[in-house]
Amino acid sequence: MQRWLDGCERVLTLVAALATFAMMLLTTADAVGRYLFNRPILAAYELTTNYLMVAVIFLALPYAYRQGANIRVTFLVDRLGRIPRLAVNHAVQVVSILYCAALVFATFQQTRHVLTTKTTFVTLDLPLWPAHLVVAVGLFLTTLMMLIDLGEVRKGRSSLFTDVGGGG
Amino acid sequence: MVYLPFLVMVVALLLGVPIAFSLATAGIVGIYLLGGDLNVILRILGTTPFGVTAEYVLTTIPMFILMAYFSASGGLARDLFMAGANWLSRVKGGLAIATVFACGIFGAMSGASLAAAAVMSSIAMPEMRRHGYSDELAAGAIGIGATLDILIPPSVGMVIYGISTQTSIGKLLIAGVVPGIIVAIFLTAAILVWVRVRPAHAPETYVVSARERWASLGRIWSSLLLIVLVVVLLYTGVATPTEVGALGAFLAGAIGFLFGRLTWAGALDAVRETVKTSALIFMILIGATVFGYYMAMSKIPQQVVAVVTEMNLNRWVVMIGIVVTYFVVSMFMDELPLLLLTLQLTFPLITSLGFDPVWFGVMSMLMVAMGLVFPPVGMIAFVVSSSGNVSLMKVYTGTSILMIALVLTTALLMVFPQLALWLPNTMK
Numbered sequence: 129m130q131r132w133l134d135g136c137e138r139v140l141t142l143v144a145a146l147a148t149f150a151m152m153l154l155t156t157a158d159a160v161g162r163y164l165f166n167r168p169i170l171a172a173y174e175l176t177t178n179y180l181m182v183a184v185i186f187l188a189l190p191y192a193y194r195q196g197a198n199i200r201v202t203f204l205v206d207r208l209g210r211i212p213r214l215a216v217n218h219a220v221q222v223v224s225i226l227y228c229a230a231l232v233f234a235t236f237q238q239t240r241h242v243l244t245t246k247t248t249f250v251t252l253d254l255p256l257w258p259a260h261l262v263v264a265v266g267l268f269l270t271t272l273m274m275l276i277d278l279g280e281v282r283k284g285r286s287s288l289f290t291d292v293g294g295g296g
Numbered sequence: 297m298v299y300l301p302f303l304v305m306v307v308a309l310l311l312g313v314p315i316a317f318s319l320a321t322a323g324i325v326g327i328y329l330l331g332g333d334l335n336v337i338l339r340i341l342g343t344t345p346f347g348v349t350a351e352y353v354l355t356t357i358p359m360f361i362l363m364a365y366f367s368a369s370g371g372l373a374r375d376l377f378m379a380g381a382n383w384l385s386r387v388k389g390g391l392a393i394a395t396v397f398a399c400g401i402f403g404a405m406s407g408a409s410l411a412a413a414a415v416m417s418s419i420a421m422p423e424m425r426r427h428g429y430s431d432e433l434a435a436g437a438i439g440i441g442a443t444l445d446i447l448i449p450p451s452v453g454m455v456i457y458g459i460s461t462q463t464s465i466g467k468l469l470i471a472g473v474v475p476g477i478i479v480a481i482f483l484t485a486a487i488l489v490w491v492r493v494r495p496a497h498a499p500e501t502y503v504v505s506a507r508e509r510w511a512s513l514g515r516i517w518s519s520l521l522l523i524v525l526v527v528v529l530l531y532t533g534v535a536t537p538t539e540v541g542a543l544g545a546f547l548a549g550a551i552g553f554l555f556g557r558l559t560w561a562g563a564l565d566a567v568r569e570t571v572k573t574s575a576l577i578f579m580i581l582i583g584a585t586v587f588g589y590y591m592a593m594s595k596i597p598q599q600v601v602a603v604v605t606e607m608n609l610n611r612w613v614v615m616i617g618i619v620v621t622y623f624v625v626s627m628f629m630d631e632l633p634l635l636l637l638t639l640q641l642t643f644p645l646i647t648s649l650g651f652d653p654v655w656f657g658v659m660s661m662l663m664v665a666m667g668l669v670f671p672p673v674g675m676i677a678f679v680v681s682s683s684g685n686v687s688l689m690k691v692y693t694g695t696s697i698l699m700i701a702l703v704l705t706t707a708l709l710m711v712f713p714q715l716a717l718w719l720p721n722t723m724k
Contacts, residue, residue: 145567155542177350185349185578188571198314205312227317234342263345
C-alpha cells in the first residue's frame with residue numbers, strides 16, 4: 129500500500145511540475161501574442177484556470193503533505209511532556225483526517241454533479257468534470273496518507289508533525 | 297454562541313492543528329451553529345477547493361514563487377552579495393550594507409522572505425565572519441534585509457492581501473516599492489550608526505580592484521534588467537500581474553540557463569518546491585474561504601465595525617491598536633496565515649474608518665515583517681539562526697536593534713501615507 133502510494137505521489141508530483149511549466153509557457157505566449165501580434169491564444173485563460181492551476185495545486189498535495197509542509201503553531205505543544213503531546217498529536221491527526229475526508233466526500237459529489245450536468249468550458253467544448261476529479265483525487269490520496277500516518281504518530285513519524293515549512 | 301468558532305480556532309491552533317485545517321474546522325462549526333445543515337456544509341466543502349483554485353489572478357502565486365526559486369537555485373543571491381561587497385568593501389560595515397542590497401534585489405526577484413533569509417544566511421554570514429563582523433550585526437542585517445522581500449514586488453504577501461480584500465494587486469505591488477526603498481535606506485543608516493558606536497562589530501575594510509568591481513556588476517546586470525522590466529510592466533499596466541508573474545518566471549529561468557547558473561536538475565527542484573509551497577498556500581486559502589463563509593453568515597465584521605464606530609474613538613487609536621495586535625500575533629505566526637486570519641475582521645474596520653486599502657496593505661506587510669524578526673518566535677530569526685549557524689539570542693539582538701528601520705518606516709507611513717500611495721496613484 130505504502131509503495132503504491134509513493135508511486136502515485138511521484139507521478140502526480142511530476143504531472144503537477146509539468147502543469148507549472150505549461151502554465152508559465154501558455155500565459156507568457158498568450159501575453160506576448162496579445163500585446164505584440166494582437167493574437168491571443170484561444171481558451172488560454174480557461175485552460176490555465178480550470179485545468180492547469182487545479183493540477184498544479186491538487187496533484188502536488190500528497191507531495192506537500194509528505195514533505196511536512198503544514199504550517200502549525202507549535203510553541204505550546206513543544207512544551208508538553210511526551211505522553212500529553214502524543215495524546216494531542218493523535219487528536220490533531222484525527223481532526224485533520226476528518227476534515228480532509230469531508231472534503232474528499234464533498235468534492236467527489238461535486239465531480240458527479242458536474243459530470244451529470246455536462247458542464248463545459250465557455251470558449252471550448254471541453255468538459256469540466258476532469259478538473260473536479262483532479263481536486264477529489266489529490267485530496268483522496270492525501271487523506272489516505274494521513275490515515276496511514278495515524279499509526280505513525282506514536283513513533284513521531286507522521287508527516288503532519290514534521291514542519292519543514294515551520295510556523296512557530 | 298456566535299463567538300464559539302473563534303474559541304474552536306484558537307484551541308485548534310494552540311494544539312498544533314495545521315492552520316489551514318484550524319480555519320476550516322472553525323468555519324464548519326460556525327456554519328453549523330448558525331443553522332446551516334450538513335448539506336450546506338458539504339456544498340461549501342464541495343465547491344470551495346475548485347472555486348478558490350480555478351481563479352486566473354491566483355496563478356500569480358505559483359508564478360511568483362517559481363520566479364523566486366529559479367532565481368535562488370541559480371546562484372543569483374551570491375552574485376548580488378559579491379557585487380555589493382566589492383563596491384562597498386572600503387566602507388566600514390560595507391558587507392552588512394551589501395547584504396541589505398542583495399536582500400532587496402533578491403526580494404525583487406522572489407517574494408519569499410524565508411527563502412531569502414535562508415539563502416543569504418548561507419552566503420553572507422561566512423563572508424562577514426571572515427572579515428571579523430560580529431554575529432549580531434551580520435544576523436541582524438540578514439534578518440531585517442530579508443523582510444524587504446515582503447514589501448518589494450513581486451510580493452506573495454501583497455497578492456494574498458489583494459485577493460482577500462479585493463484590492464488592486466497591481467497597485468499594491470507598486471505601493472511597496474517606495475516603503476521598501478525607505479526601509480533599505482534606514483537600515484543602511486542604522487548599520488552605519490552601529491559600526492560607528494561599536495567599531496569592533498565591523499573591524500575590517502579591504503580594497504577590491506576596479507576591474508573586479510565592474511566584473512561583479514557584469515554578472516548581475518541581466519537580473520537587474522529583469523527587475524526593472526517586472527516593475528515597469530506592473531507600473532504601466534501593460535501586462536496584468538498574472539502575466540508579469542509568468543513572464544518573470546520564464547525570464548528568470550531563461551537568464552539562469554543562459555548564464556549557466558541553472559541546470560535541469562536545479563530547475564526541476566525549483567518547480568518541485570514551487571508546487572509544494574503553492575499547495576500549502578492554497579490549502580490555507582481554502583480553509584480561510586470556509587471560515588469566510590461563516591464570517592459572512594454571522595455578520596461579525598459588520599458588528600465589530602458598528603461597535604467601534606459607536607465607541608467614537610479617534611481612528612488613529614484604532615489603527616495603533618491594530619498595529620500592536622498584528623505585531624503581537626505575527627510573533628507566533630507566518631505572514632500568509634496571519635493575513636488570511638485577520639483581514640476578514642481588520643479590513644472592513646479600517647475601510648469604514650476611511651483608511652486607504654492600498655496604504656493598509658503596505659502597513660500590514662510592515663507589521664508582519666516586524667513580527668517575523670522579533671522574539672519570542674519570529675520565523676525569519678529562526679531561519680537565520682539555523683542557516684547561518686548563529687545562536688538565536690544573537691540573531692534576536694541584531695534584529696531587535698536594526699528593527700528600528702521598520703519601526704521608523706511604519707511611523708513615517710502613518711504620518712505621510714502619500715509615501716506609499718503616490719506611485720500607485722500615478723498608475724493608469
